[in-house]
Amino acid sequence: MPIARLTSRALVRVSGPDARPFLHNLLTQDVETLKPGDLRFGALLSPPGRLLFDLFLWGEADGVTLDVAAGRRDALIQRLTLYRLRAKVNVAADERPVFASWPGVAAGFTVDPRLSELGGRALGDQPADADEDDWHDHRLRVGAPDPDADGGSDRAYPIEANFDLLNGVDFRKGCFVGQETTSRMKRRGEIKKRMLPIAFHGPPPPPGAEVLNGELRAGEVLTGRNGAAIALMRLDRLEGALTVDGRPVQARRPEWMSR
Template sequence: MTYLPAMTTRIARLTSRALIRVGGPDARPFLHNLLTQDVETLAEGELRFGALLSPPGRLLFDLFLFGEADGVLLDVAAERREALIQRLSMYKLRSAVTVEADGRPIFVGWNGAVEGFAVDPREPALGGRRYGGEVGVNATEDDWQAHRLSVGAPDPTADAPADKTYPIEANFDLLNGIDFRKGCFIGQETTSRMKRRGTIKNRMMPLEFDGPTPAFGAEILNGDLRAGEVLSGRDGIAMALVRVDRLDGQLTVDGRPVSVRRPGWIPELAPTAE
């Protein structure tokens, strides 16, 4: 592996994320039957991306899974950690597992490979993640969020209110967040049907504009037709949920011109009828 000079690499601590540790002899099969990602083959030191869905197939919790020798770390939104612990405890029943908060810090590194960081499984340009240890930081979480937006990756916690969005709309199928070969998981039937039939009419993509970010939920118009809505963002760029069949032509938000940028990791998207 080639390491770039330290001055070109950015490292930040994410206080918006927190850890849950799932341990015990049944940890991997327990999570495997619940989550969108294959957990049984998760190796020690390996990082994967996934989600816990509602039974109808909508996003409840986005998460990273990090394999340890005797358990699995779940990297989740800090504000939703306790809710996920309660949800997992409800599913536990007689499984030989423990579910508890883990206090280790979460670091992200980008703009070059960083020793001790696991590569972000969503898209290599996002960099890597590390759990625990003493790490020198030279960037802020706001810097990281700007980088994430530049890559075009949604923040499902910020952009997809719980139980309102399908994971494919948040590009989980394109960001290695769903293993369609693993078999059953909660919400699997709806998710697999959407993928199989190609009935994906909405996708999250970056929205670019001049000036401050429009309000969350602001309507994107193509002429008089609704083309989507603005999600989270910052000056000049935001994430948006857009209709892929209404992106040609002049788009506006509150009368301001805007444009949708398709990241290179998103293929050409042709809408299909149900």
């Protein structure tokens, strides 16, 4: 079973007596019930409801460890510090590495809270025998978007990035930053676009390339590898002949989207 260090991810430790209620009021996920050893998936949104940070939340005895895109860690620390006000919390970088195993869950790993098909995750040194590119190849086969790795995270709404289908939003927990827009989109079914896998022959189109359905714009390529990519697609224009830069492509809804 391959194990890879995810160098694109980094950790932020939030500790102190107010750590859980502090994060619970900010994030899309229920933090109050997060027990030591638990792992959940969530996000911190902008007040208008767009994605700022996709996060994995690790329950610790004295707080919560957040797994965030490495290039965004300092921005997350700054944002949480601004929100802290009088809360009794400490926000600091945690230098432990992040690892993934797939397609199963290696010993000492915790199942990925988004999908069991994505394998497991672990913090701290592990005997890696694969690299992060191998992990992303697997993720694209599963059809699961990674908002930061795939780009467009600062423009997308969490539901467009399938957070509602990947256990990334707890709609029962009450308020969080950006909650009004997120709940309204889900409740009213105002979901016009989603991140979906696309398949093609050859190298990936450049990020930002248009997916066309005939002459109509059907989506935008976010990122990819040979033969596969993630695109932000209009759900009403999936049927028919799709092309990118004149090449035929196929968009698909992964099986897990209909569970």
